[in-house]
Amino acid sequence: MSLDQEKLIEKLFEKGILVNKELLELGLKDELIEKVVNEGDLLVLNKDYSDILNSPEQLVDWYEVDQHRVDFEKKGDNELYQTQLQEFKIVKVNITNVSNNSKDFSKESNIESFETELKNNNSSVKFESNIDITKDNEINDIESSIINNNNKINNLNYEILCSYVNNPFKYTVKDFAKQFRSRYQFLEKVIRQRSEIKNLLSINRLFAKKERDNVSIIGIITEINETRNGNLIIEVEDPTGQIKILINKSKKDLFKKGKDLVPDEIVGIIGVNGDNIIFVEDLVWPDIPITNEMKKIDKDEYAVFLSDVHVGSTYFLEEEFNKFLRWLSGKTGNQSQKEVASKVKYIFIAGDLVDGIGIYPAQESELTITDINKQYTEFTRLLSQVPKDKTFFICPGNHDAVHLAEPQPNFFKEYSESLFDIDNLILLSNPSVVNIGKSDESNGLNILMYHGYSFDYYVSNVDSIRNGGGYERADLIMKFLLQRRHLAPSFKSTPYLPSHSEDPLLIKNIPDIIITGHIHYSSVANYRGVTMISGSCWQGQTKFQEKLGHNPQPGRVPIVNLKTREVKVLKFV
Known part of the structure; x- marks a missing residue:
């Protein structure tokens, strides 16, 4: 040569x-x-x-x-x-600009929601899909999480399956790489078990394959682009190498799935190999198995789910929140609602207990309480009105006085000492997993708590979520994350703390219920047996939200009957 x-x-x-x-x-x-x-x-x-x-x-x-x-x-x-x-x-090709047809992203038939005024008798929403809690692959690093912490308060059984403790040290690139490797190793095993995955190859073995054939790979998305003809050209990586994949716009259903891909997520790719390229026929996510069975407990007990209280804000809806507390105490509502309140045993609050200090520019002008300790003291005073036969489970959010990077640790006593004075209040990390209602007859229900700081990214960057309702459709965001078995699949979607032996935002064990917040809009839905709940808020529209055109939906409280898995939403505003 x-x-x-x-x-x-x-x-x-x-x-x-x-x-x-x-x-x-x-x-x-x-x-x-x-x-x-x-x-x-x-x-x-x-x-x-x-x-x-x-x-x-x-x-x-x-x-x-x-x-x-x-x-x-x-x-x-x-x-x-x-x-x-x-x-x-x-044939000469002419390129013209053609506007996209509008798409109707209607709710799935199995996604339902119901709310009622406090004063009214109300029906319930029934979720009929099934789910199973797998026992394998449990987190077992005692240095990074609290595992199998059995407790009993008010004669209620609960178990903290996962609440992270961050051990700070000097982070290097290797620590971030370790997180991605652990994520890949777990999700690769999950995707590998999918029946659609056949002729699975690593990327380096695919390069050595001379003949054209149907192939599958499992990789992490590193770059997403469109060709000038409107097709998707995507770079995928696994531990052995990198390859480009092509999703043709003529395959409309597949192309729509491809448009929802985000950087750093791990996905199975089925297609035909070309010269250093794969022509994609289908995409496979880790997802929730469709064969799971719904779990229930044997006692007629209820759990209440809320988030984003924002005590200390000028816009805090104190009157409405007190109305909620009076209902929990059995002091308001009709007879049926009072009976439900008496059966509420668990209350989950998914972050942003207070409005915080210095969260955004000029925040002090929108605060009624400008001392962080006093904000938590007021929050504690409010919760202390609730009867002691009910147990609170609380994780932090981005407005709380903890580190912003996830997993966010438990609350710091230095700034929120009053929280530690309530005996029936369990403080957890964000995210965390709790099992409730376990007995000789029932394995209980696993509750995944996550505040939802990553949600903003997916509203902005995922077509089906943005076009399907954006901030008003938390159910679409949660479904998106459950399909990927990760709470923040894109690295840019949330600040990240690489201090653990494995990726702490993996959804390793499938939850029965996931409770989130952050976007200030109530949503109750079901995806393959997982009850997805967004906990509304207790704060009116701020000036910043008004500028963004974000209209919160405050004062909605989802209530789950743990024996029947029926869901009701009470409206306090």
Whole structure:
């Protein structure tokens, strides 16, 4: 091979183009080389492709050409292949701007919600889908989490399955890499078990595969782009290498799934291998198994779910929150609602107990309490009005006085000492997992608590969520995360603390109920047996929210009958 040929190979390789040996030996004219360099989507250069390039004024979808080449090598129909190539040589392609048709992202049939005024008798929402809590792959690093902490308050059994304790040290790139490796190792095992995954290969073994075939890989999304023809070209990585995958816009259902991909998530890819590329036929997420059975407990008990109280804010809805507390105490509501209140044994609050200090510019002008300790003291005073036969489980949010990076640790006593004075209040990390209602007849229910700081990212960056209702559809966000079995699959979506032996935001064991907050909008829905709850808020619209056009929905309280798994939503505003 001559020096000029080596330089040409290197030049084209830098552009991501591999040149066929036969064509190289025939010689390439400078005019053709210039055309090759300017073709952004061209991945392989052979004799057939050079003939197309030599045709005057052509715009070509090279991924479509590659697909025809793959079909030819699989089926051996040379006549059809040559006919297809001829079409690219004689047909001139015109590119025009075409507006997208509007899409209707309606709720799924199994997603329901019901709310009622406090004074009214109310019906319930029944979630009929099933779920099973798996016992494998439990977190067992005692240095990073609290495991199997059995407790009993008010004769109620609960078990803290996971509440993280952060041990700070000097972080390096290796610590972040360790998080991603642990995430990949777990999710790869989950995806590998999916029946759709066949002919699974690592990326380096895929490169060694000469024949065209149906293949599967499992990788992490590193880069997402669109070709000028509107197809998705995505770079995927596994521990052995990197490869590009193509999702053709003509496959509408698949293309819609591809548009929901985000950087750093781990996904199974099914398709046909080409020259250093995979033409995608389907995408497979870790997801919640559809065969799971719903769990219930044997006692007629209720759990209440809320978030984002924001005590200390000028916009704190104190009167409405006191109305809620009076209902919990059995002092208001009709007879049926008072009876439900008497059966409430568990109260989950998913962060932002107080409005905090210095969370955003000029916040002090919107505070009635400007001392962080006094904010928590007032919050504690409010909760102390609730009868002691009810147990609180509380995790922090981004407005609370803890580190912002996730997993957020338990509350700091220095700033919230009053919280530690309530005997029936259990303080947890964000995220955390608690099992409640366990008995000789029942394994109890697993409750996953997560404040939801990552939600903003997915509202902004995921088409189906943004177009489907955005901040008013927390159910779509939670479904998105459950499908990926991770609370923040994109690294940019939330501040991250790499201090644990494995990724702490993995959804390793499937929860029965997930409670979130942050977006100040109530949502109750079901996805494959997992009850998804967004805990509304107790704060009116702030000036900042008004500027963003964000309309909160305060004062809604979802209530779950743990024996029947029926859900009701009480409205206090």
